[in-house]
Amino acid sequence: MTTSAMPSRSAASNTATRSRRSPLRAVPALAWWIVSILLAIGFIYPVAVMVSMALKGPIEQSAIPPTLLPRNPTLGNFTHLTSVQGLNVFQNLANSVEVTLATTIGTVIVSTLAGYALARAPFPGRNLVFVAILATFMIPFQAVITPLFMVLRTLGLNNSLVGLTLVYITFNLPFGLFIMRNAFAAIPASLEEAALIDGCGIVGALRRVMLPVAVPAVVTTALLTFFASWNEFFAALVLITDQSKFTLPVTLTLVSSGQLGSINWGALQAGVALTVVPCILVYLLLQRYYVSGLLSGALK
Amino acid sequence: MTLPAIVLVVTFFLVPLVLTFWISLNDWPLLGQPQFIGISNYVQALSDSNFGDAMGFTLLYTVIITPVLFLLGLGLAFLVRRRGRASRVFQSIYFMPVCIGFASGAFLWLYLGQPQIGPLLSLLQSAGLTNANTNLYTTMWGAMTVVIAMVTWKVVGLQMLLLLSGLQSIPEEVNEAARIDGANAWQLFRRITLPLLRPTLALVLVFSVAGSLLAFDQFYIMTNGGPANSTITAVYQIYRTSFISFRLGYGAALSVLLMIILAIVSAVQLLLLRNTDNN
Numbered sequence: 001m002t003t004s005a006m007p008s009r010s011a012a013s014n015t016a017t018r019s020r021r022s023p024l025r026a027v028p029a030l031a032w033w034i035v036s037i038l039l040a041i042g043f044i045y046p047v048a049v050m051v052s053m054a055l056k057g058p059i060e061q062s063a064i065p066p067t068l069l070p071r072n073p074t075l076g077n078f079t080h081l082t083s084v085q086g087l088n089v090f091q092n093l094a095n096s097v098e099v100t101l102a103t104t105i106g107t108v109i110v111s112t113l114a115g116y117a118l119a120r121a122p123f124p125g126r127n128l129v130f131v132a133i134l135a136t137f138m139i140p141f142q143a144v145i146t147p148l149f150m151v152l153r154t155l156g157l158n159n160s161l162v163g164l165t166l167v168y169i170t171f172n173l174p175f176g177l178f179i180m181r182n183a184f185a186a187i188p189a190s191l192e193e194a195a196l197i198d199g200c201g202i203v204g205a206l207r208r209v210m211l212p213v214a215v216p217a218v219v220t221t222a223l224l225t226f227f228a229s230w231n232e233f234f235a236a237l238v239l240i241t242d243q244s245k246f247t248l249p250v251t252l253t254l255v256s257s258g259q260l261g262s263i264n265w266g267a268l269q270a271g272v273a274l275t276v277v278p279c280i281l282v283y284l285l286l287q288r289y290y291v292s293g294l295l296s297g298a299l300k
Numbered sequence: 301m302t303l304p305a306i307v308l309v310v311t312f313f314l315v316p317l318v319l320t321f322w323i324s325l326n327d328w329p330l331l332g333q334p335q336f337i338g339i340s341n342y343v344q345a346l347s348d349s350n351f352g353d354a355m356g357f358t359l360l361y362t363v364i365i366t367p368v369l370f371l372l373g374l375g376l377a378f379l380v381r382r383r384g385r386a387s388r389v390f391q392s393i394y395f396m397p398v399c400i401g402f403a404s405g406a407f408l409w410l411y412l413g414q415p416q417i418g419p420l421l422s423l424l425q426s427a428g429l430t431n432a433n434t435n436l437y438t439t440m441w442g443a444m445t446v447v448i449a450m451v452t453w454k455v456v457g458l459q460m461l462l463l464l465s466g467l468q469s470i471p472e473e474v475n476e477a478a479r480i481d482g483a484n485a486w487q488l489f490r491r492i493t494l495p496l497l498r499p500t501l502a503l504v505l506v507f508s509v510a511g512s513l514l515a516f517d518q519f520y521i522m523t524n525g526g527p528a529n530s531t532i533t534a535v536y537q538i539y540r541t542s543f544i545s546f547r548l549g550y551g552a553a554l555s556v557l558l559m560i561i562l563a564i565v566s567a568v569q570l571l572l573l574r575n576t577d578n579n
Contacts (some may be wrong), residue, residue, distance in 0.1 A: 036379060036386070036387075043453065046408055046453060110308065114305035114306075118302065139559065141313075143558060143562075144313065144320050144555070145538075146320065147320050151315055166311075167312050170308045170313055252521075265411050268407060269407075269408070276408070280400070282399070287392055
């Protein structure tokens, strides 16, 4: 880091050329650290405030000015979530887990099968299928929400978590398919031919040869689908009308509408914590796959 | 093997898409008989001041938030461009809110921006920017400011990452050649970095503009469309038309209009960014 302060051409280590090339080259290393750390605090601060508020007791919640850390941490807000307007929010948490798991598994299976076929098996109308599925990318699902509601009603899947899951799989499909197809297309055909000659059959070749090689793509697809369906709000709000079937983000609207017009902020932040903490944990554990998947999906 | 994918896309995307156009030509209540009325819904939409206001607010929001996100994203990309472990750690911290949903982020910031008990207001007050009675949610500009702060916190990391990978794809030799020719930092940025970054810029802008034009969660949760319906976005208005007033036909017509506007805006951006590339 200190080499950037010495503009000596011969000492062109990697670090030195990098920082010399940047428009910020005049900024000393110390300033870089200060700015970076302040920004990091700014990005983490809202999450810290949320956790702190979720652990505060009823009196401390309405303190003016608000306290930074809870003086007497309590799980009372989480207990309160078991009875919000006659609803156990943990039941809604279970709904979210159910829908997210089913959507993730469903999307991975459907997009793996279709991705493999589109990358490998020549069949008539292949391009048409690919274009039709990718069109889902171009047209936002918000624009088709009204008839989507009617289609689900016709199928008897309105107000049902199964219906919501099928909708989620459909709208996560283009991205998953795109990632899986690219992954399969990158694997040399000879590898798979060898498996076929050895008598694997197409499904066997997919399972034994292709899938292990495509595991990173599967993880990426699963992650993107996990985040998208766990956090989805609009479709869940429109398509589910029975409060006991709400997913977690929509349930928060009930927590925040409170009794007599006053909001129980501690309980609301406890609910936000239930929604956010799993995302952050998954992100911290698997961010490598998540980030590379987003980049390859967006930039290719 | 593509059958499951085809069935899903046809049932839950293509059929609804075609139906959107058909429903929009009808007076279609939730219960009861739909009635074909031709383009009446569209004629009505063109003089509907509620939809006009919602579209106007959506465009205003988009015009304000797009440069904010873009400039901060670019700044962050330059900041974390340094090699080394520290830089990667900061990258993952700045990117962390991207994995949090818009809805949960909105509920979090709804509290942060509350008058008196909200930590954000308390910070602003100790900085002398607001007083004890300030309530940001009572004006359109105040409410939009809190929303923009939340959205920036939540998505700027993604812009940073996309722009960073664009920056890193510029070949080192190009920069080296320009420096040997005596280019200073600003010239390097203006003449080399910016033009070579153009494909990434186009992508980031189209994504961010489309996302802003479709904004719903954050306004539904944080402002409830208020004060006095001044922060109702286009999707919010479609939601109210179809699912509060249950005028499905009219809601579908508004959806079609929104799709057309979205397609035009995206096409114009791509054309503009391509044209300047040729010069």
